[in-house]
Amino acid sequence: MDFNDSIEEAAFREECREWLTENAPRKERPDEVFGRGMSAAELMQAAREWQGRKAEAGFGAITWPEQFGGRGGSPIQEVIYRQEEGNFKVPVGAFNVSLGMVIPSLFVHADPEVSKQHVSDALHGKELWCQLLSEPGAGSDLGMIRTRAERCSDGRDGWIINGQKVWTTLAQFADCGMVLTRTDPDVPKFAGMTTFFIDMDAPGVEIRPIRQANGDAEFNEVFFNDVFIPDNQRVGEVGGGWKVTLTGLMNERLSIGGVMPPELWRTAIKQMQDCDLGYGQSYGQGDNRTALQDSAMRQQLSDLYLNAQGLWLLQCRGLTALGQGREPGAELSVAKIVAARTLQDFSYFAMDMKGTQGILTAEDLGDSWQLVEQLWMGAAGMRIAGGTDEIVKNNVGERVLGLPPEPRADKGMTFKQLLG
Ligand SMILES: Cc1cc2nc3c(=O)[nH]c(=O)nc-3n(C[C@H](O)[C@H](O)[C@H](O)COP(=O)(O)OP(=O)(O)OC[C@H]3O[C@@H](n4cnc5c(N)ncnc54)[C@H](O)[C@@H]3O)c2cc1C
Known part of the structure; x- marks a missing residue:
């Protein structure tokens, strides 16, 4: 290494x-x-x-x-x-979703004319693209999406889309979106899907921001009410939507992973130094003690440090492989879940240390609290986006450890049969 x-x-x-x-x-x-x-x-x-x-x-x-x-x-x-x-x-x-996931799928699968028209504007930040995959009944298993695209019956060369997406990051600011639809319910679930790109201002597209605990609206619900999409906005083959989606998801998994901020444990030490536990005198141990002098607190810090160092070493190993033109090893599969969990643990630890003040924001506690606040709000989402902890563990079990696969009761059934 x-x-x-x-x-x-x-x-x-x-x-x-x-x-x-x-x-x-x-x-x-x-x-x-x-x-x-x-x-x-x-x-x-x-x-x-x-x-x-x-x-x-x-x-x-x-x-x-x-x-x-x-x-x-x-x-x-x-x-x-x-x-x-x-x-x-x-x-x-x-631009993580736009340039890291959606546009790479576009230039692999869309007509070269489409790439010519949109890729440069997206690269220069003039166009933002969002990814319309998840639905209220389909997230971990995108094979269950229900948003329908049906051929126009009025002579137009295009499709009419109806349905709903959810958790669409930055849809309220997006100029265009890549949408996964169901075009054929009479074949197995992954075979009957088709991808299109859509103008987010098109008639019938309704975007409703989802307000989060911190007041921001990072995600949205997006509704399609009889939205017309010309056939030249289809990306890939009819029935080839899953292939297009996989290109984007592969890129997502590559881009989520090395997410551990190197300054994390230093920030934790600083928080501990500043935290007066206020009980030294009452135990006859001299002055009041800071959290850094407390052995139980130090134990928690060392767990955090060990996780951060372990992840850094994994990242070095992966980067060495990439630098030598090899693929990173299977161990990187678990890096995303360990990283997300460590970031979340860090924010819980910092908030617990502050006692009742832990519920205050950086506005009250000062700029040094910004990272804690951001992680507390965001780390839970990192444990879901790009594959939930459970889904990643399933993949590691099957693909890395060679454990028996999950039973798949839907094999060979059409999408319509799955709906019952
Ligand atoms: C920060 C963030 C950004 C996102 N951005 C986008 C976006 O831009 N576009 C988009 O389309 N989507 C987006 N999503 C949605 C995301 O892809 C889904 O939330 C995710 O795939 C999980 O799907 P779900 O929410 O429907 O949960 P579900 O799939 O319903 O899962 C619910 C629970 O069941 C567990 N579970 C499900 N299946 C299994 C199984 N087979 N074995 C064991 N446990 C299981 C899960 O682990 C989870 O705990 C975003 C999500 C987050 C958090």
């Missing part, structure tokens, strides 16, 4: 660092968060502008092929860029 950059990687890191230094303010603290006090619309606008500048400079889509405006770079270059960008105060994440 190699912990250091190769000569080429070090040169690329330097190139990223130079460009970032010229184009963005450096974070004053490692846990500083971009956009505090900005509205969601302002954040989105800032993210579009930043994406545009990255794209102009050749950092907008590092691993994409050059013919689509990418750099034709390696996954390790993508990781290096992200590590360096993490030191600067810039908007991150808004």
Whole structure:
């Protein structure tokens, strides 16, 4: 395992660092968060502008092929860029779904004319795309989607879509979306689906933001009421929707994983130093004690530290493999669930330490609380997005450990039969 950059990687890191230094303010603290006090619309606008500048400079889509405006770079270059960008105060994440999942499916499966029309605008942040897969009755098992697309019966060359999607990230800001529909209920569930792309302003598309506990609306419900889609907005073959979806999901699993902020345990130590447990004197142990002096608290910190270090080593192993042109090993499959759980545990730990003050926000507790707050709000979602903990464990059981597969009672049945 190699912990250091190769000569080429070090040169690329330097190139990223130079460009970032010229184009963005450096974070004053490692846990500083971009956009505090900005509205969601302002954040989105800032993210579009930043994406545009990255794209102009050749950092907008590092691993994409050059013919689509990418750099034709390696996954390790993508990781290096992200590590360096993490030191600067810039908007991150808004284009993860659009550029990391949806557009790569588009340029693999859509007509080249469609790619020509949309890929460059998406890369430069002018178009944001959302992914319309999950429904109230279909998430882990997308084979159960019910949103129907039926051929127009009035002579138009197109389809009419009816149904509902849910948990659609950033749909309220999206210009276009990629939607998975059921086109044939009389064949097995994965064979009867077709993908289309859709203008989010098209008549009959209704977007209802879902308000979260922190007041933000990261996701939406999206309803389709007799929405017309011309056939030239079909992506891939009729009945080939699952293939298109898998291209996006493969990219999602690659992009979720190395999510452990390196500053996490340092932030935890700082929180512990600042936390006066206030009981030293009453136990005849001299001055009041901080959480860092408490053995039970230190035990919790060491668990957190060990998880973070273990994940870092796994990441190094995966990156070494990628750097040498090999595939990362199966152990990376579990990295996503351990990372999400560790982040969640960290936020619970920090909040418990504050006692009753733990329910306050960064507005009251100061900027150093921003990371805790963000993780508490977001880590639970990370345990669901890109495959829930249970689904990932099932996959690891079957594909890595070679355990017997789950019984699949739906084998050979048509979708209509499954509905009963
Ligand atoms: C942050 C975030 C962003 C998202 N963004 C999008 C988006 O942009 N577009 C989109 O389409 N969707 C999006 N989703 C939805 C996401 O893909 C689904 O929430 C996820 O696939 C789980 O599906 P579900 O919510 O329907 O839960 P279900 O599949 O109903 O699962 C419910 C519970 O049952 C368990 N379970 C289900 N099946 C099994 C099994 N076979 N064995 C054991 N346990 C099982 C699950 O682990 C879970 O605990 C997002 C979700 C999150 C959290």
